Amino acid sequence: MIYASPLACRPEDEMVCYVFANLPYGARPMFYEPKNQNHGLPKNPFNSLVIPRPIGWISSIDSDGVFNLAPYSFFNAVCYRPPTVMFSAGASSTDDRNKDTARNVETTGEFVCNLAIWELREQMNLSSATLPPETDEIALAGLTPVGSTLVKAPRIAEAPVQLECKYVKTTLIPGWDQGDGYKVIFGEVIGVHMSDDYIVEGKFDVSKFNPLTRLGYRDYSVVREIFSISRPDD
Numbered sequence: 001m002i003y004a005s006p007l008a009c010r011p012e013d014e015m016v017c018y019v020f021a022n023l024p025y026g027a028r029p030m031f032y033e034p035k036n037q038n039h040g041l042p043k044n045p046f047n048s049l050v051i052p053r054p055i056g057w058i059s060s061i062d063s064d065g066v067f068n069l070a071p072y073s074f075f076n077a078v079c080y081r082p083p084t085v086m087f088s089a090g091a092s093s094t095d096d097r098n099k100d101t102a103r104n105v106e107t108t109g110e111f112v113c114n115l116a117i118w119e120l121r122e123q124m125n126l127s128s129a130t131l132p133p134e135t136d137e138i139a140l141a142g143l144t145p146v147g148s149t150l151v152k153a154p155r156i157a158e159a160p161v162q163l164e165c166k167y168v169k170t171t172l173i174p175g176w177d178q179g180d181g182y183k184v185i186f187g188e189v190i191g192v193h194m195s196d197d198y199i200v201e202g203k204f205d206v207s208k209f210n211p212l213t214r215l216g217y218r219d220y221s222v223v224r225e226i227f228s229i230s231r232p233d234d
């Protein structure tokens with residue numbers, strides 16, 4: 001096994017470390033075990049390795065009718081028929097392990113996933129602030145809530161795509177630390193809103209609206225370059 005820093009080498013790896021020791025830093029393959037965090041870097045690089053991640057900008061409503069909005073980048077589409085998405089909500093505070101989004105979705109059985117775009121990057125970021133459940137982040141970010149067709153959760157008018165979702169299930173992933181964990185929440189997409197402005201020759205043209213994606217650290221990327229490859233079976 002090969003570690004980031006020679007200091008991280010174990011005795012049984014001595015030969016491998018020796019072999020790579022003379023290579024320039026960038027040419028040395030690195031191996032680390034996440035549980036040991038022995039990457040030798042100032043920050044955990046994991047988020048920078050699984051990239052780019054789509055951002056599920058999730059709007060929901062609580063049982064008192066208060067709107068909620070927050071971005072989730074441990075998010076993706078996971079099934080096609082029925083179209084299904086998932087997001088992973090980490091533990092929040094020691095008093096309440098739920099994030100507001102997770103609580104709302106599990107309580108009401110519904111949510112909307114809005115597509116974040118470059119023009120809405122500041123509002124998206126603002127909506128990630130840790131705030132009490134009674135705060136409406138849609139209003140806070142100066143965005144416009146609009147009624148959904150099939151669910152009570154609001155949609156974000158400014159987002160070019162909004163997916164109305166019905167809660168399917170939660171899978172709990174235990175964290176490393178006592179009491180920590182993740183709620184991986186699955187939802188079936190039961191209604192799709194997409195702006196007509198971006199339908200070009202029968203296709204939804206993503207090159208027209210700068211979808212935002214998440215990288216590691218505080219970095220993001222924008223989808224701007226698109227190319228096509230036919231599959232061998234086409």
Ligand SMILES: Cc1cc2nc3c(=O)[nH]c(=O)nc-3n(C[C@H](O)[C@H](O)[C@H](O)COP(=O)(O)O)c2cc1C
Nearest residue numbers: 070071072073074088089090099100101128129130
């Ligand atoms: C781009 C971005 C992506 C995020 N992704 C996640 C995520 O996947 N899981 C998570 O638990 N928190 C994530 N966060 C942090 C939440 O948005 C933040 O904790 C928020 O306050 C949760 O709001 P809520 O309690 O209203 O659901 C992310 C923040 C940003 C800015």
